[in-house]
Amino acid sequence: MLLQRPFNGITKLRHYLQVLAFTLVVATLQYAFMPDKPYGPPVVYSVLIGSFTWAIIDLGRELLPSAAETGWPQGWQGIALVAAGIVLGYVAGTLLADALCVYYFHFYPAGASLSGADQRTSILITAIAGLVGTYYFYAIHKSAYLEDKMAEARMHANDARLKLLETQLEPHMLFNTLANLRVLIGSDPARAQHMLDRMIGYLRATLAASRSTRHPLSAEFARLQDYLELMAVRMGPRMAYTLELPDALQDAPVPPLLLQPLVENAIRHGLEPQVQGGHIAVRASTRPGATGPLLVIEVNDTGAGLPAALPTPGPGQSFGLAQVRERLATLHGSQGTLELIAVSAGGTSATVTFPLEKPVSTP
Template sequence: MTPRRYFNGISKLRHYLQVVAFTLAVATLQYAFMPDKPYGPPVVYSVLIGTFTWAIIDLGRELVPSAAETGWPQGWQGIALVVVGIAVGYLAGTAVADALCVHYFHFYPPGTSTTGADQRTSILITAIAGLVGTYYFYAIHKSAYLEGKMAEARVHATEARLKLLETQLEPHMLFNTLANLRVLIGTDPARAQHMLDRMIGYLRATLAASRSTRHPLSAEFARLQDYLELMAVRMGARLAYTLELPEALQDVPVPPLLLQPLVENAIRHGLEPQVQGGHITVRASTRAGADGPLLVIEVNDTGAGLPATLPATGPGQSFGLAQVRERLATLHGSQGTLELIAASAGGTSARVTFPLENPANP
């Protein structure tokens, strides 16, 4: 049981309009079975009885602690509220309808009284309609609650899947970096020491940030710069890079460690096979999409270009690309894409595209 939630006037108005539509349907059905009687009185009685019944039950439940999954009182309180609502709704609605039908609409002459059969029919219709209407609103509240829980479960499942992908990606990055460090230890201990210092600083800045499912694009570019500086210790003048991030896109939320596998791939398969190395450019921009603006991030290199066939997924091979594709599919479905494009002047372009999110609503 939970305390009543804040009063939602729009929701109550929507409920009342549904009740009015239901009462008009009841009046129409009643007239269909008794076409010899005028249509006006059933409408007046039905709408007024339905209005009073709705007001007592739907507004009254705001004053009673309700179950979170239905928004309705449980146990005897819920039963009592429905019974009182139907009884008082019938008595009050009938009294007001009697006055209106006689003195305002002049459906009946003064002093006219309903027969016992008409009263019993009216009570029966009110009880059935009240129970049906109550169950309807009970069911839609419970359905909405369950749908919300299902959506919440899907969000948690997506977050858990992304965390799993990230925990797989981080050791992959460390494996590659440690392999590079091992080479330098044997050939250039001084540079190996410098690289180790860079790696410690990089990990200190990166590991905490990678524990969230989103961070600003500026933070992603900052971690990318740290990584490129780390790689520059080993490659020296053979590695040059440019990072282009427009100010308007700095706060756009993106998954952490999304771009690093693409840069790793550009270095390993593009720049390292070349004696002279090469240049890496990481650029963020936007373009229009069918369902709204898209964020486009390109990692361009002037390396050896795409091989005839990409290497199989494995340690140090296409693992990072597979992870990027899977993370994009988990977050954005078919709207998240990764393309590898052979550049006309040599080298390769890796282009990531997915829906642009509002920085205020990540």
């Protein structure tokens, strides 16, 4: 794929400074092999020839379509540009250096010229240095392109991983709900109808949010309310809930379906085992962290509390908790945590903590 890149003056300045450093190294090496001659002339010739060569090649390639992988023209155009840069850079740099060395720095008397051996040496050094410098810039452009592609691939891999985890969570919740719906169809058709309507609304919202790996915390709370209303149809007065979302956190980006597994776990292992049921409270807040503010989301219930030993994660056994931990690790590494705490007054508190990100602006 060929592209026309936007001109970046800062990048060009950085390239030129690297070229200047390289020409000084070449002049120093040349002087080291010929210490009987003054150091000044090699510096003047090297800097001027290198500057002209760089200007022709690095600025000239901005006028030609270049490969996305390398940022350099392909085929004969790239070869011709480098050859022209080295030849014209040598001719122009030598002519200007001759004038400066004679009339400005007075290194040579007027009318003096380089010997045949010195000219051949200068041409050879220019050719080698030009090819080495060109290959260096070609290599760093290709390396930068490959690094960008690797970062893009890692991002897509993380997105795919999160999507996979989300698709695993959806059937888990769906199968539990359908099992409850099957029981209600025989015992209470009216409630079954109401529960089915709630489930349709929840799935519609879920499908709409599944197109991205992030959505506002307000959308996550809205989906959570749909789910809780769905569960309230089944449990009736045995379940009550409150949702607390400060206005300042409405637009905080979070992964979809982050909270529903925690609430489902609270209902299944906390409220359902109790005859009287219980209350679920979900609240969002922030607290300072080592590298910035942290978003803290708590899911508290007044249910039966934690068992002595949590079951091994698997279908129907702490599945949602394991998936929440894995999603947090994928997105935030060690900064994303999930803590389960037994409340002294009875019940369980599940706390999710991860870095608070800035809301994604929409055009």
